Amino acid sequence: MSNFYFGLFWVSVYLALVLSPLVALLLGRVPAGNGFWWDFSLALGFAGTAMMGTLFLQTARFRRVAAPFGIDIVYYFHRQSSLFAFAFILVHPVILLSLEPGLWDSFRLSPGNWPVWAGAGSLLALMLLLGSSLWRKTLHIHYDSWRIAHAVLACLALALAIVHILGVGYYVDAHWKKMIWGGITASWLLLLFYIRLIRPVLLLQRPYRVTGVRPERGETWTLQLAPDGHAGFNFQPGQFAWLTVWSSPFALKEHPFSIASSAERSDCLEFSIKELGDFTARIKDVQIGQRVYVDGPYGSFSIDREPAPGFVFIAGGIGIAPIMGMLRTFADRSDNRPCLLIYAYNSWERLTFREELESLQDRMELNLVTVLKDPPAGWQGEVGLVNRGVLERCLPEQRASREYFICGPVAMLDLSERLLHELGVPMHRIHSELFDLV
Numbered sequence: 256m257s258n259f260y261f262g263l264f265w266v267s268v269y270l271a272l273v274l275s276p277l278v279a280l281l282l283g284r285v286p287a288g289n290g291f292w293w294d295f296s297l298a299l300g301f302a303g304t305a306m307m308g309t310l311f312l313q314t315a316r317f318r319r320v321a322a323p324f325g326i327d328i329v330y331y332f333h334r335q336s337s338l339f340a341f342a343f344i345l346v347h348p349v350i351l352l353s354l355e356p357g358l359w360d361s362f363r364l365s366p367g368n369w370p371v372w373a374g375a376g377s378l379l380a381l382m383l384l385l386g387s388s389l390w391r392k393t394l395h396i397h398y399d400s401w402r403i404a405h406a407v408l409a410c411l412a413l414a415l416a417i418v419h420i421l422g423v424g425y426y427v428d429a430h431w432k433k434m435i436w437g438g439i440t441a442s443w444l445l446l447l448f449y450i451r452l453i454r455p456v457l458l459l460q461r462p463y464r465v466t467g468v469r470p471e472r473g474e475t476w477t478l479q480l481a482p483d484g485h486a487g488f489n490f491q492p493g494q495f496a497w498l499t500v501w502s503s504p505f506a507l508k509e510h511p512f513s514i515a516s517s518a519e520r521s522d523c524l525e526f527s528i529k530e531l532g533d534f535t536a537r538i539k540d541v542q543i544g545q546r547v548y549v550d551g552p553y554g555s556f557s558i559d560r561e562p563a564p565g566f567v568f569i570a571g572g573i574g575i576a577p578i579m580g581m582l583r584t585f586a587d588r589s590d591n592r593p594c595l596l597i598y599a600y601n602s603w604e605r606l607t608f609r610e611e612l613e614s615l616q617d618r619m620e621l622n623l624v625t626v627l628k629d630p631p632a633g634w635q636g637e638v639g640l641v642n643r644g645v646l647e648r649c650l651p652e653q654r655a656s657r658e659y660f661i662c663g664p665v666a667m668l669d670l671s672e673r674l675l676h677e678l679g680v681p682m683h684r685i686h687s688e689l690f691d692l693v
């Protein structure tokens with residue numbers, strides 16, 4: 256089955272998961288109607304809760320689910336659908352309270368009002384969840400703390416929403432309807448159990464050993480790993496994996512990195528990591544023989560998914576890492592299809608993989624264009640940033656039939672995509688990888 260049909264299948268599964276609680280609630284005996292807006296607000300509440308449940312599924316990293324779209328798109332969808340789930344759940348009490356102001360009384364502190372307080376608690380947890388996600392960087396919340404808080408708040412919001420639904424009992428008074436919600440809750444709990452327990456256990460059983468830590472130009476370190484007691488995994492060039500280095504897979508301290516080594520070698524994985532923050536700055540201290548865990552492969556940023564007569568790569572800074580994986584694979588496969596690499600960096604001295612890129616030109620059809628922001632004296636090449644002029648000068652004549660892979664800073668990605676499109680490259684031939692999933 257092609258990716259398109261797989262994609263269609265998973266979209267249908269998603270719609271079924273979101274809508275089935277609604278359909279189930281409308282079957283059998285339903286309470287006497289209180290008018291359209293009343294029922295509409297309840298439908299929003301139920302749909303919002305069901306959407307909340309599917310948010311866990313979206314970040315569960317099931318390869319079959321993510322494969323047709325790419326995990327970055329799945330994460331993007333996760334962000335957008337969480338906003339919709341929140342809006343639905345927020346509008347639900349707003350409508351009810353404006354229709355029936357007397358309902359404010361149910362917020363009085365009395366033991367009988369616990370279902371309403373559970374609903375309010377769920378909404379509050381959702382607000383904190385969204386606020387801390389949307390403004391994490393502005394609020395200076397460390398990624399690791401945010402991730403733990405995110406998981407706790409998500410479970411709390413969903414659990415309280417279900418307590419609210421079952422406690423209020425409206426539309427779910429029949430025993431079998433309670434069973435349906437119980438079943439839905441149980442499947443979400445199972446999912447959580449899989450993500451937090453089963454998957455870490457599976458990773459623990461397939462460890463990797465560090466076999467090398469190599470300095471590269473541009474404050475970058477290449478970590479070389481070998482599977483320890485198993486055969487490793489096959490991957491497509493350009494894909495990425497989550498690395499856990501100083502903790503156990505249970506600790507939620509994994510970081511995503513592109514696989515920079517050739518896809519022709521599953522016995523040895525390489526990740527080239529630029530010093531940036533707490534975790535990446537410590538990579539140089541990793542010990543040879545140290546045990547690490549690799550959860551992968553993920554992602555759809557790969558030449559293997561896009562057959563074409565030729566390829567154009569645009570890299571900025573450490574965005575070269577996944578592209579390096581693709582170029583090394585081209586060379587190992589003796590694939591002679593023409594490749595153009597436009598590589599933007601600050602300086603010639605710090606240009607990561609400078610020497611290897613030059614030598615790769617002997618092993619494959621690679622045309623290398625380096626764009627330097629701060630060039631050395633006497634530099635004859637391109638200067639500044641990747642802009643329209645650079646693209647007009649470098650792109651091949653048959654540009655519309657090539658596949659384009661861009662990885663680098665957001666501004667470079669956005670500009671390159673727009674310029675390529677203006678220069679006649681169809682959008683479906685442009686693939687971008689952003690090093691920021693949140």
Ligand SMILES: Cc1cc2nc3c(=O)[nH]c(=O)nc-3n(C[C@H](O)[C@H](O)[C@H](O)COP(=O)(O)OP(=O)(O)OC[C@H]3O[C@@H](n4cnc5c(N)ncnc54)[C@H](O)[C@@H]3O)c2cc1C
Pocket residue numbers: 392398399495508509510511512513514526527528529530531532533534535536573576577689690691692693
């Ligand atoms: C698909 C993908 C592929 C990547 N490939 C590479 C690569 O090949 N080489 C490379 O040098 N970098 C790569 N990155 C970026 C790398 O994951 C981050 O630079 C690194 O996790 C930062 O961690 P830190 O603690 O050093 O920095 P911090 O200063 O703590 O974080 C900087 C930013 O990185 C992001 N980040 C931090 N921790 C995580 C985490 N655990 N999971 C996800 N994002 C996080 C957050 O947006 C954070 O604001 C990739 C990112 C993605 C999404």
